Amino acid sequence: MIKVKGLSKSFKKNQVLKSISTEIGEGSVVAVIGPSGSGKSTFLRCLNGLETATEGNIWVSGEEITSPKANLAKIRENIGMVFQHFHLFPHMTVLENITFAPIQVKGKSKQDAEKIGQELLAKVGLSEKANAYPSSLSGGQKQRVAIARALAMEPKMMLFDEPTSALDPEMVKEVLDVMKSLIHTGMTMAIVTHEMGFAKEVADRILFLDGGVIVEDATPEVFFSSPKSARAQDFLAKVL
Amino acid sequence: MGFDFSRLVPSIPFILEGIWFTLTVVVGGAALGLLIGMILSFMRISKNRVLDGIAAGYTSIFRGTPLIVQLVLLYYVLIDLTGIDLGLYWSTILALGLNSGAYMAEIIRAGILAVDKGQSEAAMALGVPYSKIMGKIIMPQALKNILPAIINELTALTKESAIVNIIGAQDIMRRSMLVGMRNFRFIEPMLLAAAIYYVLVMIISSIGKLVERRLAKSDQS
Numbered sequence: 001m002i003k004v005k006g007l008s009k010s011f012k013k014n015q016v017l018k019s020i021s022t023e024i025g026e027g028s029v030v031a032v033i034g035p036s037g038s039g040k041s042t043f044l045r046c047l048n049g050l051e052t053a054t055e056g057n058i059w060v061s062g063e064e065i066t067s068p069k070a071n072l073a074k075i076r077e078n079i080g081m082v083f084q085h086f087h088l089f090p091h092m093t094v095l096e097n098i099t100f101a102p103i104q105v106k107g108k109s110k111q112d113a114e115k116i117g118q119e120l121l122a123k124v125g126l127s128e129k130a131n132a133y134p135s136s137l138s139g140g141q142k143q144r145v146a147i148a149r150a151l152a153m154e155p156k157m158m159l160f161d162e163p164t165s166a167l168d169p170e171m172v173k174e175v176l177d178v179m180k181s182l183i184h185t186g187m188t189m190a191i192v193t194h195e196m197g198f199a200k201e202v203a204d205r206i207l208f209l210d211g212g213v214i215v216e217d218a219t220p221e222v223f224f225s226s227p228k229s230a231r232a233q234d235f236l237a238k239v240l
Numbered sequence: 241m242g243f244d245f246s247r248l249v250p251s252i253p254f255i256l257e258g259i260w261f262t263l264t265v266v267v268g269g270a271a272l273g274l275l276i277g278m279i280l281s282f283m284r285i286s287k288n289r290v291l292d293g294i295a296a297g298y299t300s301i302f303r304g305t306p307l308i309v310q311l312v313l314l315y316y317v318l319i320d321l322t323g324i325d326l327g328l329y330w331s332t333i334l335a336l337g338l339n340s341g342a343y344m345a346e347i348i349r350a351g352i353l354a355v356d357k358g359q360s361e362a363a364m365a366l367g368v369p370y371s372k373i374m375g376k377i378i379m380p381q382a383l384k385n386i387l388p389a390i391i392n393e394l395t396a397l398t399k400e401s402a403i404v405n406i407i408g409a410q411d412i413m414r415r416s417m418l419v420g421m422r423n424f425r426f427i428e429p430m431l432l433a434a435a436i437y438y439v440l441v442m443i444i445s446s447i448g449k450l451v452e453r454r455l456a457k458s459d460q461s
Contacts, residue, residue: 050361077367087362091380101366104376146362153366 001026007056018212031199032192034209040192048079080150084162086142088134095130120148140171157188248428251419258412265332272337277344302342311335315407328409351386391448395441
C-alpha cells in the first residue's frame with residue numbers, strides 16, 4: 001500500500017527525519033510511537049504530501065507521491081487524515097463538513113453525499129448532531145465527526161495524527177472505539193499515538209521512532225515485552 | 241452671530257442631491273477596492289516572489305501617498321499625458337478604488353493569514369483543489385473575521401470621499417461649499433454636510449453590524 005525509501009525531511013537546518021525506509025501493507029494497522037520531537041508526526045504528514053520530502057521516495061498504491069509530477073490532490077482522495085486538533089470547518093454544519101469533499105471533489109450529488117454522510121454519522125454515533133455547528137460539540141464529538149469526514153471520501157487508508165492527544169481523558173475512549181470499529185472493517189491505518197494500551201491492543205506493528213530514525217519495527221508483543229534498543233526500553237520505562 | 245438656517249433652506253435640495261454622487265462613488269470605489277484588494281492579497285500570499293513584490297510595491301505607494309495627490313494625478317495628469325479623459329465621475333471612482341484597494345489588500349491578507357493553517361491542511365488532505373480551498377474554506381472564514389475592518393474602511397472611504405471636491409466633483413462637500421460661497425456663510429451648509437456624512441456613516445455601520453450578527457450564527461454554542 002505504502003512504500004517509503006530513504007525518506008529524509010529537514011526544516012531549514014533541523015533534520016527531522018533521517019533516511020527512513022519502511023512499508024505499510026494493505027489492511028495492516030501500524031502504530032507510530034516515540035518521544036515528542038522524534039519526527040513521528042512529520043513522518044505521517046509526508047505520507048500524504050502535507051510535508052514535502054527533502055530526500056527519498058514514497059509510493060502510495062504504486063504511485064510515487066514524491067515525484068514532482070504527482071497529482072497530490074488525486075492521491076489524497078484515497079488517504080484520509082485525522083488531526084490532533086480536528087480542523088473541522090467552523091462555518092459549516094456537521095453534515096456539511098462531511099459532504100463537502102464528496103460533493104466538491106468527487107462531484108457527488110447533494111442527496112447521495114448526504115445519504116452517505118448520515119450513514120457515517122450513525123456509525124460514529126452522532127446522527128442527532130447533523131445540523132449542529134462544530135463549535136457546539138465536545139472534543140470527542142468533533143474528532144468523531146472528523147473521522148466521518150475523512151471516511152466520506154471512501155479512502156483506502158487512514159492516517160491518524162495523535163487523534164486523542166487534545167481530548168479530555170473521559171472522551172478518549174469514544175474516539176478509540178470508533179477507530180477500533182474501523183479496524184474491524186479491514187482499513188489500512190497508520191496511527192501516531194501516545195495511547196500505549198491502544199497501540200498494544202490494536203496494532204499489527206509498532207514503529208518506534210527516535211531522533212528521526214526508526215529505532216524498532218516489531219509486533220506489539222515483542223516491542224512491549226522485550227524491546228531490543230536501550231532507547232525504546234528507556235521510553236517504555238517512562239510511559240508505562 | 242448665531243445660526244441662521246433660513247437662507248440655507250432654499251439650497252438644501254441642492255446639497256442633498258450630492259448624496260447620490262457621494263454614495264455611488266463610494267460604493268463604486270469600495271467595490272473596485274475590494275476586487276483590487278482581493279487580487280493583491282492573493283498575490284501577497286502566493287509563493288511567487290515577483291507577484292508578491294508587485295503587490296507589496298503597489299500597497300506601499302498607495303498607502304504612502306495622500307489620496308488627494310493620487311486623485312489630482314489621475315484626473316489632471318492622465319489627461320495631459322495620454323489625452324484620456326475619464327470624466328469627474330469615473331476618475332473619482334477609480335482613484336477611490338485604487339487607493340482603497342491598497343488598504344483592503346492588507347486587511348484581507350491579514351484575514352487570510354489569521355485562518356488556522358489546519359483548515360487548509362484538512363481540506364488538502366481531503367483532496368480539495370487550491371481554488372476551492374481558498375473560495376469555500378479560507379475566504380468565508382477570513383471575510384467573516386475582517387468584516388469589522390472592511391466596514392471601518394467603508395466609513396473611512398465615505399468621509400475621505402469629501403476631498404473629491406478638489407477636482408470639482410459635485411459631491412456633498414462641493415455643493416455645501418458652493419452654497420457657503422454664494423451666501424457668504426459657511427457654518428450652516430457645513431453643519432448640514434457634517435450631518436449628512438454622519439448619517440451615511442451610521443447607516444453603513446449598522447448594516448455592517450447586521451451582517452456580522454447574521455454571520456455569527458455558526459458561533460452559537
